[in-house]
Amino acid sequence: MTTSATTAPASPDPRPHPRHESESGVSFGRALKSEWIKITSVPSTVILIIITTVVMIGLAALLAWQTALSLNVEGDPEMTAKMQGQADAATALGVPGAGLVFGQLLIASLAVVLIASEWGTGMIRSTMVVVPRRSLALLAKQSVMAGISFVVGAGSALVAYFVVQPILNTADLGFALSDNGALLHIVNTGLVLALISVFAMSIGTLIRNTAVGVVTSIGVLLVLPILFTVFGIGTEWVAELGRFLPSSGGDQMVATSISEGAFTQWQGALILGGWSLLLLATSLVVTNKRDV
Amino acid sequence: MIEAQALSKRYGTKTAVDAVSFTAQPGKVTGFLGPNGAGKSTTMRMIVGLDNPSGGRATVNGVPYAKHKAPLRELGALLDAKAVHPKRSAYTHLRALAATHGIPNSRVREVIELAGLGPVARKRVGGFSLGMGQRLGIASALLGDPSTVILDEPVNGLDPEGVQWVRRLAKSLAAEGRTVFLSSHLMSEMALTADHLIVIGRGRIIADAPVQSIIDGQGAARVRVRADRPQDLLGSLAADGVSAQILEPELLEITGVEPRRVAEAAVRNGVLVYELTPIQLSLEDAYLQLTSQEVEYQSHSLTPSGLLAASTEGHRA
Numbered sequence: 264m265t266t267s268a269t270t271a272p273a274s275p276d277p278r279p280h281p282r283h284e285s286e287s288g289v290s291f292g293r294a295l296k297s298e299w300i301k302i303t304s305v306p307s308t309v310i311l312i313i314i315t316t317v318v319m320i321g322l323a324a325l326l327a328w329q330t331a332l333s334l335n336v337e338g339d340p341e342m343t344a345k346m347q348g349q350a351d352a353a354t355a356l357g358v359p360g361a362g363l364v365f366g367q368l369l370i371a372s373l374a375v376v377l378i379a380s381e382w383g384t385g386m387i388r389s390t391m392v393v394v395p396r397r398s399l400a401l402l403a404k405q406s407v408m409a410g411i412s413f414v415v416g417a418g419s420a421l422v423a424y425f426v427v428q429p430i431l432n433t434a435d436l437g438f439a440l441s442d443n444g445a446l447l448h449i450v451n452t453g454l455v456l457a458l459i460s461v462f463a464m465s466i467g468t469l470i471r472n473t474a475v476g477v478v479t480s481i482g483v484l485l486v487l488p489i490l491f492t493v494f495g496i497g498t499e500w501v502a503e504l505g506r507f508l509p510s511s512g513g514d515q516m517v518a519t520s521i522s523e524g525a526f527t528q529w530q531g532a533l534i535l536g537g538w539s540l541l542l543l544a545t546s547l548v549v550t551n552k553r554d555v
Numbered sequence: 556m557i558e559a560q561a562l563s564k565r566y567g568t569k570t571a572v573d574a575v576s577f578t579a580q581p582g583k584v585t586g587f588l589g590p591n592g593a594g595k596s597t598t599m600r601m602i603v604g605l606d607n608p609s610g611g612r613a614t615v616n617g618v619p620y621a622k623h624k625a626p627l628r629e630l631g632a633l634l635d636a637k638a639v640h641p642k643r644s645a646y647t648h649l650r651a652l653a654a655t656h657g658i659p660n661s662r663v664r665e666v667i668e669l670a671g672l673g674p675v676a677r678k679r680v681g682g683f684s685l686g687m688g689q690r691l692g693i694a695s696a697l698l699g700d701p702s703t704v705i706l707d708e709p710v711n712g713l714d715p716e717g718v719q720w721v722r723r724l725a726k727s728l729a730a731e732g733r734t735v736f737l738s739s740h741l742m743s744e745m746a747l748t749a750d751h752l753i754v755i756g757r758g759r760i761i762a763d764a765p766v767q768s769i770i771d772g773q774g775a776a777r778v779r780v781r782a783d784r785p786q787d788l789l790g791s792l793a794a795d796g797v798s799a800q801i802l803e804p805e806l807l808e809i810t811g812v813e814p815r816r817v818a819e820a821a822v823r824n825g826v827l828v829y830e831l832t833p834i835q836l837s838l839e840d841a842y843l844q845l846t847s848q849e850v851e852y853q854s855h856s857l858t859p860s861g862l863l864a865a866s867t868e869g870h871r872a
Contacts, residue, residue, distance in 0.1 A: 288624035395621035
């Protein structure tokens with residue numbers, strides 16, 4: 264043996280046998296703390312969360328720049344004024360959350376990885392032995408990841424708001440946080456990510472396999488809406504059904520203008536939230552029935 | 556204390572654990588012995604609630620494990636040394652487990668020292684050897700200072716020093732009044748560590764007794780005798796349950812009779828006896844006798860002809 268790691272461990276616990284029931288039960292708060300330690304102690308997870316935040320801010324800045332550029336490129340002030348009328352305030356209002364499309368893919372993948380890798384590595388057996396009430400263990404993990412996702416979404420949108428103002432101001436498109444719908448858009452960017460996290464982690468819990476789980480949730484969030492759009496062109500009922508997809512709900516949540524007949528932000532929240540809660544409930548029931 | 560009552564586990568049509576009932580008492584090391592695939596791990600997983608029983612129930616200190624408010628205080632388990640995320644350090648892994656019960660970091664450091672993991676506590680678990688993984692598993696089992704400890708194959712992958720350490724640990728935990736429930740497929744290990752044995756084969760309990768009585772029970776008193784007139788001696792010993800094998804003209808092995816009765820018979824018949832040796836069965840023998848009918852993956856002895864047959868088949872293929 265090269266290290267002293269395996270030499271002369273002390274005699275077992277020298278303490279008498281104290282029973283400290285009062286101070287030492289499992290609680291939801293303690294399960295949360297445990298999950299927080301787990302998430303923050305794997306470097307790749309932390310790095311991915313940081314990357315998601317940075318990319319979301321960067322994409323917002325990029326969109327702001329492109330929006331401003333397309334208006335400024337016309338030297339003719341009359342033309343610019345006309346175009347500004349078309350590129351109504353709604354477009355600018357939606358800039359802070361522009362990274363959401365990309366952010367939700369990263370958050371969805373991470374949420375699947377966090378739970379499915381527990382099965383992959385065997386960690387789930389440690390988790391479920393220390394917290395044998397499986398719903399409690401899963402809800403703690405869901406809550407921590409949903410909380411992180413909300414902060415990533417709303418936080419990056421808020422930072423992006425301040426980053427993009429100087430850029431948008433060059434085209435006279437700047438707006439205030441107090442403007443109608445601005446704050447709702449920023450908060451909902453966080454809420455969408457939180458609900459997407461719950462959605463994807465529930466899929467990961469049901470499938471228990473990282474690769475299959477990631478492909479499934481990305482498929483539902485990204486590929487399914489494309490298919491519905493393509494086949495919905497000629498078929499009314501397919502298009503109608505497509506409005507109830509989780510991704511459609513998320514789109515409406517962060518919309519800064521609601522077109523005629525489209526769902527409002529709150530209706531969008533009901534759709535995405537409904538899907539997430541349905542999958543969450545299913546994952547809890549199934550996990551309680553199956554062996555770990 | 557662990558109690559299993561008619562505990563069963565079925566996977567489809569296959570029965571892995573078949574209505575198993577036993578008790579692991581406090582203050583004792585209870586060995587759980589059986590061939591691979593006998594249902595040891597499944598039984599242990601049902602005790603801690605990882606597997607849902609198909610029938611029956613298991614309790615820890617009178618209550619199903621999952622119903623305890625502070626399960627880690629009741630029972631600590633090493634079920635699988637690899638139940639760890641490889642990118643976490645031993646210290647953070649234990650800290651995450653401890654956090655669920657509000658166990659302080661001082662206790663985490665204590666079990667790290669106890670398991671001899673001090674120098675590698677901050678290193679990623681992914682780089683651990685099997686033996687260090689076992690030590691980490693044992694550290695996590697002791698985290699909550701539990702009154703019952705379950706260790707599934709704890710000496711797997713440990714070096715001789717580590718094996719000795721686990722032995723001493725199991726015994727001293729039992730000496731402190733805790734319940735220690737220890738599985739192994741190594742009988743020699745059990746002979747050294749366990750006070751009480753539960754032998755399982757094909758999902759059924761085939762013995763549940765103190766170690767010594769299992770050895771005795773299977774032994775059916777065998778005696779080796781060297782005598783000048785073996786036939787005369789056997790003639791007067793003939794009774795139900797007594798059988799003998801003549802190994803050499805003057806060497807016998809008699810089963811089912813105490814050495815004293817052999818000596819008495821020799822005196823009565825004037826037979827000269829110049830060796831009289833009671834043969835004690837090893838735990839190994841007892842175990843093999845017990846489980847011979849219950850082994851799932853049996854190795855077949857290769858007779859010379861068998862070997863030959865196998866190799867010629869190999870050539871043809």
